[in-house]
Amino acid sequence: MTDDVIAKDSPEVIAEEVARAMWPRDRAGQLLGIRIHTIRPGYARLVMTVRLDMLNGHHMCHGGLIFTLADTAFAYACNSYNKNTVASACHIDFLAPAKEGDILEAEAMEQSLSGRTGVYDITVRTRTGKTVALFRGKSYRINGEVIAGLEKADAAH
Numbered sequence: 001m002t003d004d005v006i007a008k009d010s011p012e013v014i015a016e017e018v019a020r021a022m023w024p025r026d027r028a029g030q031l032l033g034i035r036i037h038t039i040r041p042g043y044a045r046l047v048m049t050v051r052l053d054m055l056n057g058h059h060m061c062h063g064g065l066i067f068t069l070a071d072t073a074f075a076y077a078c079n080s081y082n083k084n085t086v087a088s089a090c091h092i093d094f095l096a097p098a099k100e101g102d103i104l105e106a107e108a109m110e111q112s113l114s115g116r117t118g119v120y121d122i123t124v125r126t127r128t129g130k131t132v133a134l135f136r137g138k139s140y141r142i143n144g145e146v147i148a149g150l151e152k153a154d155a156a157h
Contacts, residue, residue, distance in 0.1 A: 042110030
């Protein structure tokens with residue numbers, strides 16, 4: 001085997017390929033200007049800049065958009081194994097406001113994965129380190145793969 005084949009079969013490469021496959025279909029993430037920073041198995045870090053059109057009536061980033069950023073990071077983390085996975089429950093605590101121009105980072109970390117279910121904690125922070133929100137998502141694996149046949153194709157090499 002060559003190093004290229006070994007690397008292609010690695011969980012890290014699979015996670016990156018899954019993110020590349022999901023991104024073109026992620027219209028909501030694109031609309032909000034969300035950017036993928038880091039992907040690995042059970043982990044994702046995404047970034048979003050708070051724009052003027054994201055502010056609510058109090059001149060703060062709308063909570064629904066912060067939730068969407070966290071939920072998007074959750075989706076990339078829990079689908080990183082190339083198994084179709086959806087949310088079964090989510091909860092968010094808003095801790096501090098985000099303002100126009102703030103760059104928000106959502107870091108999703110797998111806490112538990114057993115059978116078809118998982119638990120992920122997502123922290124949304126400003127680039128200066130202020131924690132804006134804490135999100136917990138529970139995942140459920142459904143039938144299918146994000147990229148059909150990826151594992152089989154890799155095994156054939």
